Amino acid sequence: MSTDEAIEAPLAPVRTRPRPRPRARVLSRLAGSAPAPPRPSTILHNAGVATAVLLALVAIGSLIHEPVLIPPLAASAAIIYGVPQLPLAQPRSVIAGHLLCAAVGFGVLAALGSSSWAAALAAGIGLAVMTVARTAHSPAAATSVVIVLHSPDPGTFVPLLVGSAALLVLGGCASAYARRGAARYPVYWW
Template structure:
């Protein structure tokens, strides 16, 4: 039979456990607000404000917007290198034949092909046919209304509608209409160079998409 002293010590030990647990819980509860307060200070007293990661993420989330994530450094380097290479090639061709082969609309087309190769705007049908179609509309407007900024603006708007109806949407091609109306290039030289340049952009996009194993395949469709 256990003695009376032994029973008393066991009862005291059992009662001490909940007391110690309650004390630790109360201490943690009292410390939490202090820690939260220590992470931030009043913004008006001139001291630095240190935000907790969760709060900082909530504040910065609206700035992120809904834009897609940026490409990896390797993908960005690949795309930029390929686009730059084909544009430099156009400059080299123009230097050899003493013609301005590289025009602003073609640079915009190269950006589409190498940045968003899956969009309908970047496909060969839209790129090649869109530029040639808009150039033809530019020459028609030039013949009917003459060269002026008003004519260029009107022709560019019409070219967007015609491309949509022809199922060749390519927004940079509307700028080709403006170039034709404002600069009046010789169609016998301009149109072949424009057609050849657009084909070169398509071939460069096709080659670049196969030079890197993880790159998205271009084109999605040819025609």
Template sequence: MRRARAAAAAVVPGCGAVVAALLAIAAIGALIGEPVLIPSLAASAAVLHHTPTLPTAQPRTVVVAHLLGAAAGYAVLAAAPSSPWSAALAAGLTFAATSLTRTPHSPACATAVVVVFQGPAPARFVPLLFCATVVLVLGGLVASRLHRSAPRYPVRWW
């Protein structure tokens, strides 16, 4: 029973941080009337708060990888219509781009898929995506400072 309580107590701060960051992104979307919260950002929040010291959770990786995912999605859409095949290609291109730039962040592959399937206007989507990833990073920073036993985040900024 004691172990269960200790485990639950350890989960609460991280869960709270993830929910707070995602609620902030949802609130931004509600304020501006644009859907900002996409599935890949929820996955990024989980990566960032569950494994904050890993390279995949560092600010540069989170922000750059999602932007590369969006770019891959738009590049594929410029060459082919939206389909499961083109979505798979965009995800693969994102994987390659994030590997080559040393910004591996698997949720960014989902961002490419979202772009291919939803075709959001780039002039609105890309700045919102950038802002949302910055909100996630700031949420991780705040959470690591508020919870004393949490690992320090970020390990490195760039």
């Protein structure tokens, strides 16, 4: 076939995908590219383990009369049991993040006292310190807020915090190993 014949030859039909209906387009945009939710049995298992660990932490906190760390630890549990592959969920980030933010919280409390303004400042500084230390764990910023607002005794608060963070991590490990085919946790320790 010569060049002139090729130019005059009819073009092959171009296949196009059918355009989705307007409602389907709207729904697909709302859904985005998020993965499908896990199976109901996985959700129930993870929620059950997280709840059991958090109830144990409340019991321990009640026994030693320390402020309940439920807000930051519940958020940590949601990350560890919900998205265990994220860097935020790894033991280094969970434990070191909470410890660094506790140090920031106690430092801000000593320098500025207990106020909402100081608590907000402690959260911001805590996020910066965790980022520099490569231990990002956003729920740990709430630990510094709890410290500034409740002024706990460091002698009992810090061991409770370390034990609580370690218990969350160990619960995540047990949860991952208890279910066949569950997401691997931890992806790395340090």
